[in-house]
Amino acid sequence: MSRIGITLGAAALALAGTAGSADAFCGFYVEGSGAKLAADATQVVLMRDGTRTVLSMQNDYKGPLNDFAMVIPVPVVLKEADVKTLSKDVLNRIESLGAPRLVEYWEQDPCPKPQEERAYDSVAKSSMAPMAGAGRMETDDFKDTVKIEAKFDVAEYKILILSATEATGLERWLKANGYQIPAGAEPLLRPYVEGGSKFFVAKVDPKKVQMVDGRAQLSPIRFHYESEEFALPIRLGMANSTGKQDLIVNILAKSRYEVANYKNVVIPTNFDVKDSVRTRFAEFYAALYDKTMEANPGSVVTEYAWTSQPYSMCDPCPPEIPTTQDAATLGGDIVGGEIAQGNYVLTRLHARYGKADMKDDLRFREAKPITGGRETWSKQGLEYGASPASTNAFQARYAIRHWWTGPMKCAKPRRGVWGGPPDGRHRNTIAASKLAYAPRGKLALGTVIKRDLWEIGYKKAAAKPAPPSGGAKFATPPGTKAMGFGMGAIGGMVLLGLGMLMMRRKQS
Known part of the structure; x- marks a missing residue:
């Protein structure tokens, strides 16, 4: 049996001595x-x-x-x-499922009417439940x-x-x-x-x-x-x-995968951003990715690792999600078993490199499950980073939040309960697509994030023009213990919660 696996080279051929602009390509x-x-x-x-x-x-x-x-x-x-x-639609649905996403939440009425109290929690939670x-x-x-x-x-x-x-x-x-x-x-x-x-x-x-x-x-x-x-x-x-070559690999298997011969890191996830990111989400994510690579040169970034099951494969879900038939179309008819029935882990790995950056081919190995990027709260706040878990449920997820601006006519307002919009109309999740072609160098990441990115040592822009002598300090992370488990420097805290090809692109 051959030792060499399938090749996925990174460039279209430049012909007649002229360098062409090309995205990631196989061979x-x-x-x-x-x-x-x-x-x-x-x-x-x-x-x-x-x-x-x-x-x-x-x-x-x-x-x-x-x-x-x-x-x-x-x-x-x-x-x-x-x-x-x-059919092209099959690959598009996989790409959409693992892509970085932007969600939107509204603070619910801090003083709900008495008859609404009992149903309050279930309503708030249902707005964030997985769709089928x-x-x-x-x-x-x-x-x-x-x-x-x-x-x-x-x-x-x-x-x-x-x-x-x-x-x-x-x-x-x-x-x-x-x-x-x-x-x-x-x-x-x-x-x-x-x-x-x-x-x-x-x-x-x-x-x-x-x-x-x-x-x-x-x-x-x-x-x-x-x-x-x-x-x-x-x-x-x-x-x-x-x-630069942009390589995105989507892997469907029984477990999560990472690279064995390069450093693995997870993308900073689960933080709030300003409303202006709505119209520049791909540009925002490209800036975040580039800062992550600056802090971890030569790394391959995990952007998604989620256990997919029929009718329960994401939270939140994109407008179109893969079907059980898609699993068969993408190889389930060949490998058989549970994967063919839509039970698999989708891992999305992202690398961006120049001609001299990668000295060896990418070699994959199985990795333990992780979670992160969910609307999961504890006394310390919203979960951040990646944490070991029994089931994979990690995603690149960012939020725009709208605080309650109406009256609060009660003795003990309940703040920080998040759910859907006041008008009850569903908003589609925004996904970052065509990242290889997103504008770079124009968006100041620190001006649109609402917390310091402790995971990569990056500070949000100071609220005041003149920071104290010695420079601005990092806000204190909600966790007290950094955690690493074979994925590079992954900041995180252990939180209990619910668990859940390749495309490559190049930008000249």
């Missing part, structure tokens, strides 16, 4: 005409059970598609039965070093599975068949060739692709394989990287 792109291509969005979901991995990937391209192809190292020879196309191509590619000029192991068509994709005995031969084979690959690709191909990887080369038939506003609407593609190692090689995708 790299090659194109025969020398024109510029860009991958503006890539979504990846990995389903893992035992030694079996099912990878689902969606790419949207902007540029010409003639003689276009993508090259992805895979651990085994894939057969036609191993590959299929999916063949042609010249066939040349045999390099038959001694490159072999076509399989050839088949799936929807608009013309697929070849190649094996190679040397990286130089593979590079020459691609070039001889009219595909311009990045300069210096051979050293990046070498470890995969030497490790026994095969190469998934998928051409696109332009006649079968719908174009919308100049973008090719390609069908998501899925394939599965067996490998002892659960790894995400990223070096091949750095072949023509000229800026």
Whole structure:
């Protein structure tokens, strides 16, 4: 069995010597005409059970598609039965479920009428409850070093599975068949060739692709394989990287996952923000993420880890949530068991790096459950950070709160009871999407947060222009004990509460 896992490289190929803007991508792109291509969005979901991995990937391209192809190292020879196309909606629902979210709460009447007292708590709690191509590619000029192991068509994709005995031969084979690959690709191909990887080369038939506003609407593609190692090689995708790469990995499995060979941190979560964040949420989150990386360079950030069960998988939920059928579509029909029935842990990992930042591929390992980012209160206040737990229930969650401004005509007002809006109308949860393209460097994070971020040593903006001599001090965290459990510096306190692919993007 091959040692190398599936590769998810980080860049679209820059062609004809011109660096193109590209998002995260599996492997790299090659194109025969020398024109510029860009991958503006890539979504990846990995389903893992035992030694079996099912990878689902969606790419949207902007540029010409003639003689276009993508090259992805895979651990085994894939057969036609191993590959299929999916509906885009399935991947979109997974992405929406794990994305950072902005919620909104209103303080309930501190002086409820007597007849309302008994139902008061249940009403407040219910507002926060979970909702439910063949042609010249066939040349045999390099038959001694490159072999076509399989050839088949799936929807608009013309697929070849190649094996190679040397990286130089593979590079020459691609070039001889009219595909311009990045300069210096051979050293990046070498470890995969030497490790026994095969190469998934998928051409696109332009006649079968719908174009919308100049973008090719390609069908998501899925394939599965067996490998002892659960790894995400990223070096091949750095072949023509000229800026930062954004990688988001969604993993569906029986337990939470983290990386084994880089530092793990969790994103600061569960704090209030100003109302202005409502219209700049992706920009706000990008600023928070960047500050987290400044405090933890070279880390991979956990943004979501939640135990998903049918009809109970999130709190709060996005407008559309994954269905049980989605689990089967994303690989449940292959792995079977409880995962196929919608019982899984969704882990969302986020890395952002330049060409020189990541010296090794990403290797995953199982991790213990954590909680955080819920509307769970104790005497010390709202929970913050990540805490060990028996069930996963962690999310990147931020809140806008509206304090009661009406009259309080009672002797003992009950302050701080939070629920839905006074008019009873439901507000949709706001999710941070397309983070790779969010504006950066324009939003001053300290001016929109309402508490110090002790987890990363970051202070909110001082209320007064001139702080005391020596600088502003941090507000005291509600907990007295910092906690670490194999995830880097995770500030937190142990609180009792309810427990609950891959996409990568690059911004030039």
